[in-house]
Amino acid sequence: AMAGTLEPHLEALRRELRAPDPTVLSVLLTLIAVIVTLLIWRLVQGRRSSRKAVLLLGLCDAGKTLLFARLLTGRYRDTQTSINESSAVYRVSNDKSANVTLIDLPGHESLRLQFLERFKAAARAIVFVVDSVAFQREVKDVAEFLYQVLVDSTVLKNAPALLIACNKQDVTMAKSAKLIQQQLEKELNTLRVTRSAAPTSLDGSAAGGPAQLGKKGKDFDFSQLPMKVEFVECSARGSKGEEGDADFEGLEKWLAKIA
């Protein structure tokens, strides 16, 4: 009986396939084509949206744009305060296949958070450039910006590798990376207390972000963060001045590791 009920349906299908109705067939074909294109598109999108970007962040005049130019072209350039981001593909020197997209974001106070918002989702790694000469003066501002970057929910979720590049080491008064690390840890320790104590924001969300940086009770340490943090010394201008090369082997090695 079952076979009997199926038989007429099978017969109808066989009849359809043998003498196909052009409209039905065309509809089927278009449907298949659309599904295939959607699949391909999603694959391509997925590959493109995988985080391949390395962000260059830092205060104004830290040396981000010059570092960017040196990494890409190896030559010195006179730079101005950036008001827009610049991005380019950087090929790691020894390994031809690996490449990352370097994105240089402006450091101006009015612009930096906006651009961070735009590019933080695509970040695989963050290079935070610090001016080692002016560090003593600017330590509070550096710490505040670093705090804002670290507390951001997207950054905490993705946990991109963080490199703190202590730039301008060619000047004699530059502070060492170790000193900068200690000072930043102390400053961030106080900052997380004051920021969480600040009055709550207008729409109810807490001012310092919902996350508490590091472990409560213990003094703040960079090892408490969910991402890998490294400190490196470099000089975008280079010890030989404008004609020579920049000294940033540490930075290049780290980029090779990331890629």
Add this chain to the structure above:
Amino acid sequence: SPLPQERGGNNSFTHEALTLKYKLDNQFELVFVVGFQKILTLTYVDKLIDDVHKEFRDKYRNEFQQKGTLGLLNGTFDFKDDFMRLLRDAEESSKVRAPTVMKTFEQSLKSQKTVKCMIETRGEKPKEKVKNKKNKGSKKEGTEAVAAPGKASAGDKQSSGDREELTKDEILQKNREEFFRRHMKAGEKSSKSPKPEAQKEKGKKPRVWDLENSNAKVLDYSNSATNGNAEACPVEEFDPDAALGDRNREPGRLYDLEYESDEEAEEEKVVQNPSKPSVKKGGLGGMFGMLKGLVGSKSLTREDMDPVLEKMKDHLIAKNVAAEIAVQLCESVAKKLEGKVMGTFTTVTSTVKQALQEALVQILQPQRRVDVLRDVMDAQRHRRPYVVTFCGVNGVGKSTNLAKISFWLIENGFSVLIAACDTFRAGAVEQLRTHTRRLNALHPPESHGGRTMVQLYEKGYGKDAAGIAMEAIAYARNQGFDVVLVDTAGRMQDNAPLMTALAKLIAVNTPDLVLFVGEALVGNEAVDQLVKFNKALADHSMAQTPRLIDGIVLTKFDTIDDKVGAAISMTYITSKPIVFVGTGQTYCDLRSLNAKAVVAALMKA
């Protein structure tokens, strides 16, 4: 830095002795800047910058389009020769126009006129002299010391000098002739004068003045037949229908204003009709243009953006942003978007809205750190009190918000001294005393290790505010208080002596933070208040870098729903951050500003 701060509406910027004029190329994201000394007035700068822009863009268009960022980094833009050539062209074109060689005296028409006819037109002589002076002045303004115009000016000076001497002679001659004439006339006049005078006297009529010879009868224009007689009033035809108008109205009811939409609809139809034929003509081209606009690769022009910007400007003003600031903002956004290539499937409206939103967020981002607790900790380490001064106009909520901020500081473990420098308003000291008592009740000394967290320093009414502030700070240093909050009297920005007093208080005591308290309800007044307060502080300060307003406290935020434009106006004028926001009258109603929420409320329809 006008561009990041969204002040890019006006395309020139002055800094110390230099004036910078700039032009944005939004298609390729370039900025062209020309700098020159402020004292020079060069007329060819605008034209130069346009020419440079066009040449540069045309020359390097390929590199921009194809190679992108690497092209910018690697390419050598050897533009120097082209630039020098353009500069020379611009200078020469301006030189050709400026000094027109003046006509020599012989060429002018005046030499043809006789002396006599010139005497009669007496008014011309002083005008001539003024004209000569003007010509000399304009010659001095020319900055290029080029030989040819120099020679011409020397020659002109000589000829004008001749002219002056001639005019002097002429004047002498003319005066002499006048003198003689007058003497002759005087003789004639003396004989003639009594006769015409006598004749005049006969014909003289008394001048009737309004008040002196007021004759009541003459002035009474009323109809004497009817007025004053009750019975003899002329009866006019009284038509009750005409007087009442609408027969159907109910007695005693007040009707609403009727909205007549018919007439307006008619007018619109009339306007549309002439425009329809033009639409039909451009039908096919218009359709392609629309498709092109949808797909992308269409660059924005001013005409496209203007209607959208107008609507956005009205929207901002409706949200309580000050009018001039809304205008400047829209100008800056227009300049930023002009010539930009739109992406696919984006309309003009969405691009403009996006740009405006970014601009507003940019404005609300603080230019300096906004962390009061951090700075208080710093001052604590140096063993000196952290001084905060509150200033503002009357009735904005200075004392209330001072109490809220002191509550917040106490919660974080800092001891506060309140200095009552409002020695004018009745009850100001009592108000602060009540707050102090309540705060001490909320945080008794027992729970903070035996020290009183809040104390009031007051010297009654009528004393000098600056003196009280200084004593309060010294007292705080001796007693080891962490923070001093100085409350000043409210004052109008136009009141010069009070503004001087405030400036003196701030200049003498050098507080760490000067907070301007402004209410969120204020509209266009915010601009005026802030400008005048800042000006007063700058004028009366003796220091090189005067202490200006460091931050803004925005109060009464709970009274506005989403008309949050005052925040934008205030931060735009001062470029200083909004440190606190007051949202009520209890101690917990203190918030910090969330830029994104405010901008979202602003852009919401």
